[in-house]
Amino acid sequence: MKIEDELKSTVEYSKSKQIVLNIMYTVNVITERFNDIIKPYDISSEQFNVLRILRGQKGCPANMCIIQERMLAKTSNTTRLVDKLLLKDLVTRNVCPDNRRKIEVLITAKGLDLLAELDPKVQEHEEFFAKNLNNEELEQLNTLLEKYRTK
Template identity: 40%
Template sequence: MKIEEVLLTNKFENEYHKASLNIMYTSNFIQSLLKRRTDKEHITLQQYNILRILRGQNSKPATINLLKERLLDRMSDVSRIVDRLVQKKLVSRRMSNVDRRAVDIFITVEGLEVLKKLDKEMSIHAVLEQKLTDDECKQLNALLDKMRG
C-alpha cells in the first residue's frame, strides 16, 4: 500500500519529506508486527533482543555493557530490562569470577525455550521475501546504509 493511501494525503513538501514519513511509518509497521508476536510469550521486543544476544553468547556470560553495545535500541535501560527477565526466570545473574564488581548475565533454559517458540515467528525476513526481490533488498540496504552515512 502506498504511503499516500495510508496517510490519506498526497500533500508532501517534497520527495525527501515523503521518504522520511515512509521510513518512519514502515519502521512502526514492522515494530508493531513483531510486538504482537512477542506479546504471545509475555515479553517485550527489548527483552526478546536481550535473550537473543545472550543465546548468541553460547553459554559465555554477558555484562550490562555488552548488552547495551549490542542492542538495537540503544536508549534502553538495560539493567531494568534484565531485572524483569530475572523475575520471569528467563535469565540469571551471578557475580563475575573475573571482576568482583561486575555481574555476569546468562540465559536460562526457560529463556531458551521462549526463544525457540519465537524463532520462526520473529523472522521478519519472511515478510520481506514476500514483498521484495533479492536485488530490491540489496538496493534497500545500500540506500539505508547510505542514509545513515
C-alpha cells in the first residue's frame, strides 16, 4: 500500500519525502509487532537490544562505550538501561580492574535463558515481514538502504 494511502494523505509527496515517510512508517509497523512479542517478558526493545549485544560478546565483558556504539539508538542512556537489566538479574556490572573508569557488563545465565526463549519468536517476527520479498528483493532492499544513508 502506498505511503500516501497508509497516512491517508490527500496530496502526493515528492519521491524523497515518500522515502523518508515510508521508512519511518515501516519502522513503526515493525516495532508495534515486536513490542507485542516482548511485552510478556517485561523488557523493552532497547533492553532486549543490549542483552543481544552482550550475548554477542561471547563471554567477553562489554563496557558502556562498546554497548553504546552497537546500539540502534545512540542517544539512549546506557547507564539506566543497564540499571534496569541489573535489577532483573539479567546482567552483572563491575568496575574494570585495569581501568577504573570503565565498567564491565556481562550477561548472566538468566539473561541468556531469556534470550534463548525469545530467539524463535524474534526470528519468526523477522521472517514475518521478510517472507513478503524473495531472496533477490531482500538483497536489493538491504543494498538500497545502505546506499541511501551514505553521508
